[in-house]
Amino acid sequence: MPEISRRARLAPPSPIRRLMPMADQARQRGIHVHHLNIGQPDLPTPEPMRAALARYKDEVIAYGPSDGLPACRAALRRYYGDLGIPVTDPELIVTTAGSEAILFALAAGLNPGETVLIPEPLYANYLGFATVLGVEVRAIPCRVDEGYHLPADLERYVVPGTRALLFANPGNPTGTVYRREEIERLVALAKAHDLFLIADEVYREFVYDGTSRSLSLFEFPGLTDRAIVVDSLSKRYSLCGARIGAILSRNAELMAAVRRFAMARLSPPVIGQHVAAAALELGPGYFAEVRSAYRGRRDVTVRALRAIPGVACPEPEGAFYVMARLPVPDAEDFVRFLLESFSIDGETTMLAPGNGFYHTPGGGADEVRVAYVLEEEKLERALQIVTAGLAAYQEKLGLPAAATAVAGGAPPR
Amino acid sequence: MPEISRRARLAPPSPIRRLMPMADQARQRGIHVHHLNIGQPDLPTPEPMRAALARYKDEVIAYGPSDGLPACRAALRRYYGDLGIPVTDPELIVTTAGSEAILFALAAGLNPGETVLIPEPLYANYLGFATVLGVEVRAIPCRVDEGYHLPADLERYVVPGTRALLFANPGNPTGTVYRREEIERLVALAKAHDLFLIADEVYREFVYDGTSRSLSLFEFPGLTDRAIVVDSLSKRYSLCGARIGAILSRNAELMAAVRRFAMARLSPPVIGQHVAAAALELGPGYFAEVRSAYRGRRDVTVRALRAIPGVACPEPEGAFYVMARLPVPDAEDFVRFLLESFSIDGETTMLAPGNGFYHTPGGGADEVRVAYVLEEEKLERALQIVTAGLAAYQEKLGLPAAATAVAGGAPPR
Numbered sequence: 001m002p003e004i005s006r007r008a009r010l011a012p013p014s015p016i017r018r019l020m021p022m023a024d025q026a027r028q029r030g031i032h033v034h035h036l037n038i039g040q041p042d043l044p045t046p047e048p049m050r051a052a053l054a055r056y057k058d059e060v061i062a063y064g065p066s067d068g069l070p071a072c073r074a075a076l077r078r079y080y081g082d083l084g085i086p087v088t089d090p091e092l093i094v095t096t097a098g099s100e101a102i103l104f105a106l107a108a109g110l111n112p113g114e115t116v117l118i119p120e121p122l123y124a125n126y127l128g129f130a131t132v133l134g135v136e137v138r139a140i141p142c143r144v145d146e147g148y149h150l151p152a153d154l155e156r157y158v159v160p161g162t163r164a165l166l167f168a169n170p171g172n173p174t175g176t177v178y179r180r181e182e183i184e185r186l187v188a189l190a191k192a193h194d195l196f197l198i199a200d201e202v203y204r205e206f207v208y209d210g211t212s213r214s215l216s217l218f219e220f221p222g223l224t225d226r227a228i229v230v231d232s233l234s235k236r237y238s239l240c241g242a243r244i245g246a247i248l249s250r251n252a253e254l255m256a257a258v259r260r261f262a263m264a265r266l267s268p269p270v271i272g273q274h275v276a277a278a279a280l281e282l283g284p285g286y287f288a289e290v291r292s293a294y295r296g297r298r299d300v301t302v303r304a305l306r307a308i309p310g311v312a313c314p315e316p317e318g319a320f321y322v323m324a325r326l327p328v329p330d331a332e333d334f335v336r337f338l339l340e341s342f343s344i345d346g347e348t349t350m351l352a353p354g355n356g357f358y359h360t361p362g363g364g365a366d367e368v369r370v371a372y373v374l375e376e377e378k379l380e381r382a383l384q385i386v387t388a389g390l391a392a393y394q395e396k397l398g399l400p401a402a403a404t405a406v407a408g409g410a411p412p413r
Numbered sequence: 414m415p416e417i418s419r420r421a422r423l424a425p426p427s428p429i430r431r432l433m434p435m436a437d438q439a440r441q442r443g444i445h446v447h448h449l450n451i452g453q454p455d456l457p458t459p460e461p462m463r464a465a466l467a468r469y470k471d472e473v474i475a476y477g478p479s480d481g482l483p484a485c486r487a488a489l490r491r492y493y494g495d496l497g498i499p500v501t502d503p504e505l506i507v508t509t510a511g512s513e514a515i516l517f518a519l520a521a522g523l524n525p526g527e528t529v530l531i532p533e534p535l536y537a538n539y540l541g542f543a544t545v546l547g548v549e550v551r552a553i554p555c556r557v558d559e560g561y562h563l564p565a566d567l568e569r570y571v572v573p574g575t576r577a578l579l580f581a582n583p584g585n586p587t588g589t590v591y592r593r594e595e596i597e598r599l600v601a602l603a604k605a606h607d608l609f610l611i612a613d614e615v616y617r618e619f620v621y622d623g624t625s626r627s628l629s630l631f632e633f634p635g636l637t638d639r640a641i642v643v644d645s646l647s648k649r650y651s652l653c654g655a656r657i658g659a660i661l662s663r664n665a666e667l668m669a670a671v672r673r674f675a676m677a678r679l680s681p682p683v684i685g686q687h688v689a690a691a692a693l694e695l696g697p698g699y700f701a702e703v704r705s706a707y708r709g710r711r712d713v714t715v716r717a718l719r720a721i722p723g724v725a726c727p728e729p730e731g732a733f734y735v736m737a738r739l740p741v742p743d744a745e746d747f748v749r750f751l752l753e754s755f756s757i758d759g760e761t762t763m764l765a766p767g768n769g770f771y772h773t774p775g776g777g778a779d780e781v782r783v784a785y786v787l788e789e790e791k792l793e794r795a796l797q798i799v800t801a802g803l804a805a806y807q808e809k810l811g812l813p814a815a816a817t818a819v820a821g822g823a824p825p826r
Binding site: 001002004005006007008009011012013014016017018020038040041042043044045049050053054056057058059060061062063064065066096097099100103107108109110111112113114125127128129132133134163164194195196225226238239240241242243251253254257258259260261263264265266267268269270271272275 | 414415417418419420421422424425426427429430431433451453454455456457458462463466467469470471472473474475476477478479509510512513516520521522523524525526527538540541542545546547576577607608609638639651652653654655656664666667670671672673674676677678679680681682683684685688
């Protein structure tokens with residue numbers, strides 16, 4: 001019997017998805033599951049996009065160009081142009097969602113055995129792609145009591161063979177939005193050690209500080225050969241199922257290589273690109289509305305979480321996730337408990353165990369990621385279930401119930 | 414300036430797509446290009462599938478499960494069941510087309526630096542995926558005068574570190590359909606050297622010997638832990654743009670790993686899966702009609718190619734490609750000539766240079782791959798252009814025009 005590869009053995013299951021079979025079983029028992037585990041927005045895909053889908057009538061659902069349909073490429077370039085980030089044609093390739101953009105960025109920048117630095121907690125799927133590619137991950141630990149902003153000393157994490165630094169801004173799972181000064185420190189580090197900087201900016205418009213977007217890596221000078229931006233339309237337009245994203249860089253040699261990677265998989269999904277091209281038709285107020293909806297949801301979520309005795313979480317500045325520390329030794333066991341053994345009036349809530357968002361062994365054991373992707377009333381209901389479920393879980397385990405709510409941002413112990 | 418990775422430098426451009434910019438330029442000069450370079454069928458996507466697309470009205474175009482939508486999975490399992498190849502639920506994962514199935518199969522079976530054997534000429538994109546994954550390719554050369562069937566001595570190609578053998582059956586670019594005895598030899602080799610066998614069966618129904626399909630690797634006994642099947646709906650249903658395929662194996666450990674790879678990219682395209690699920694509604698005569706159309710096209714193509722002085726090609730037994738040997742030293746240069754400098758009545762023809770379908774340096778230099786994916790009349794026209802273009806090219810280069818047509822299958826020199 002042939003052995004599967006080391007990378008196959010080591011590929012981590014997604015903390016967002018690996019417990020889905022338990023949610024399915026709960027549903028089969030007649031339980032309604034509130035999904036706060038996955039970043040699947042409940043906002044409708046914008047009407048012009050659905051109209052574009054209804055208009056699609058090609059007799060042959062045919063391949064498109066490897067770098068994307070012209071109409072989709074044009075819509076993306078216009079989008080960046082409107083942000084004040086002009087992008088020329090060779091600097092952009094349409095990908096099969098942000099996932100493929102991550103795969104291409106890591107493959108273009110790193111050989112097997114080389115190292116990518118990633119601030120931690122980190123988007124779990126980075127670990128999956130790194131494993132497939134044989135790339136080593138080295139975490140830069142960030143602290144909950146600093147709102148998961150970058151630590152002071154970045155230099156100490158650079159090891160021989162470090163070739164890139166990958167970061168999500170706004171952050172998933174943290175919701176942290178990097179300040180200009182932080183990105184400047186990343187830029188300085190990359191220049192000092194000749195690293196690629198890979199910025200995952202798929203939550204760009206999801207910021208709650210009164211501005212309209214987070215800073216893009218492309219706005220920092222002197223990075224022509226070094227900056228790679230990973231993007232996706234999934235969150236921005238509630239378009240997760242279409243699987244449309246992009247990879248951007250001003251490094252011509254790198255983009256030529258990515259174009260060759262893209263040829264090997266022929267083309268990104270064509271129907272989804274027709275839908276994506278309709279982004280051009282969206283009104284100027286679209287993002288402001290989305291942002292306003294999520295700001296309300298964030299506030300509801302943080303308030304509800306902080307009201308639970310023993311629970312701590314920072315107030316996320318962007319994206320639509322919050323990492324919360326729970327007064328339990330094994331948050332994954334609690335997530336399973338909610339799915340298997342707890343419900344209120346036939347409802348329960350699914351969370352993502354925090355451990356999957358850490359590369360450091362043992363990291364995140366008492367944390368969960370909460371995706372605030374439901375409307376406020378449903379969020380409140382889902383978090384009431386978490387509150388009651390936590391009390392029941394603590395009683396079942398004989399854990400001491402925390403006496404009082406913990407101040408936000410402070411570590412609970 | 415950071416260096417791009419070795420795999421990025423080495424990733425080969427697709428011979429099917431790398432000359433597309435020249436075709437675009439020809440179009441801009443007002444030239445109509447007949448595309449015989451790419452396996453893009455011109456047959457309409459079946460009506461029930463287009464109807465399923467028209468019915469898709471989800472308000473949120475949301476993620477699906479990582480292993481595929483239940484309806485799409487059910488349609489695929491029913492398809493294999495109807496073939497007499499029962500597939501249980503854990504044995505199948507829906508992929509983003511056959512491309513991703515190839516990526517997953519190679520990643521699951523091989524570590525960076527390990528070797529996969531592939532009969533040559535080979536599907537060019539295997540080289541792209543192997544390069545991304547750091548996997549070494551070792552070609553098993555097959556001869557045009559043997560119709561690209563397997564050579565007698567397979568053992569000699571096994572080297573230390575060989576972990577898998579990957580083959581397309583029916584073959585792309587060769588159209589060769591393996592006989593039972595040939596697959597049995599592959600099976601014996603895999604057992605003797607403890608290899609994975611990866612069978613790319615995306616052209617399964619495209620066979621022209623009076624049967625309804627090629628043999629599947631899953632029909633050979635004793636391969637539970639060893640067999641991996643790569644599949645795609647692209648060709649079977651003229652559905653290339655939907656990007657829906659599958660990976661299948663009865664090796665539970667391997668499929669668990671592939672499921673983890675699949676989680677990292679969240680889900681395959683959802684709209685395309687809704688379309689794919691409508692395969693259930695196709696009438697029983699669907700494949701017979703498709704096969705009949707392509708048999709006619711094959712006959713037209715082979716006849717036209719063999720009528721060109723100095724051109725040799727075997728009669729392909731399946732798929733919709735034929736490798737033809739041309740009386741020129743550099744077939745890629747001839748392909749460029751057709752796009753840049755030749756036309757008849759405002760029309761020209763694009764072919765895929767044969768060199769891209771070889772891993773062996775220098776292989777395929779005088780060959781082209783012809784995809785017979787147009788209706789017969791257009792094929793005839795496209796091949797008339799090739800015939801005249803070849804004469805013009807020979808004259809331009811001062812090459813001796815071949816006096817007579819070469820007998821099919823025999824090497825021209």
